[in-house]
Amino acid sequence: MKTIDIRSDTVTKPSPEMRQVIASAEVGDDVLGDDPTVQELERYVADLFEKEASLFVPSGTMGNQVALRSHSHRGWELLCDRECHIVNYEAAAPVIHSGLLVNLISTDRGMITADTVRSLIRPKNIHCPETKMVALENTHNHRGGTILPQDEIVKVRDVCDEFDLVFHLDGARIWNVHAATGTPLPELTRPFHSVSVCLSKGLGAPIGSMILGSAEFIVKCRRNRKIFGGGMRQVGLIAAAGLYAVKNNIGRLVEDHEKARVLAEKLNELEAFDVDLSRVETNIVLLEITTGEPAEALLERMKTVGVLGVQFGPRTIRFVTHMDVTLAECEEAVERISAILQH
């Protein structure tokens, strides 16, 4: 029985074509600034998003945290959604690396509105922390791969300009927003001072993320990447995979969204589950268990029939579709799950 691994879109393995470009990549020492493949990737991705510059980093976590560090001073207050990756899945990095005070905002689908930002900016006096940064996540992982409203993002930027705040996007899955809505990547990211994007999620590269921003900002990020231990030598081998991924794998993301929709609709038909279909906008499916069985126990049972997901709450399971799982396998997963529910 083939295992159907829909724990995350990070589980994809390099395709034979991608392994070819890895094998033939031209490399140099990127810490000394002469790896041509990394330089090509950094130029290509910056141009793709119409930003001045970009920087290759080993992980999305490093992308976010180097960006935050490069903007901020100790004690600055950062506003972000309560369920955001930057806080919930990055091991307290904003306080450890940057000394940031994080203010977690409750939202429904991950959007912090312009009015909310405005209402949370503290008065300027010696008693109060300085509210200086806002970070959003698009798509929003923990909220179910939801897409943030672009018109509201633009309004948040206006408030940031008015109060001199830095605006960062965790765009690990910004590609999925582009695929789902057709909005060009530069338009999606224009309101932000800095953006991090992942090559190793839906795009299928084995490793790597990019930070995007002004040329001056990226110079600071390059220094902080070194401080964080993220300077890499003949890393063109990996950059070549990233370049292949951005050139070839953006268009196909719509297929992942179709698979997620089918998976969500079929699972929702089962008595044991509730799926909020309005949240299934991209490649993520959140499954609410209605039988009282803990997510952990059900995941164990799913494993026995070769279906892998991850726990996202006491009674919540997350599935993510990706290029290494077919539509037929998603349908098969529902059948296998349905079968274990009978017992």
Ligand SMILES: *Cc1c(COP(=O)(O)O)cnc(C)c1O
């Ligand atoms: C995956 C992900 C990241 C980066 O995670 P790494 O494991 O460090 O690459 C950042 N933000 C979001 C929303 C993610 O889903």
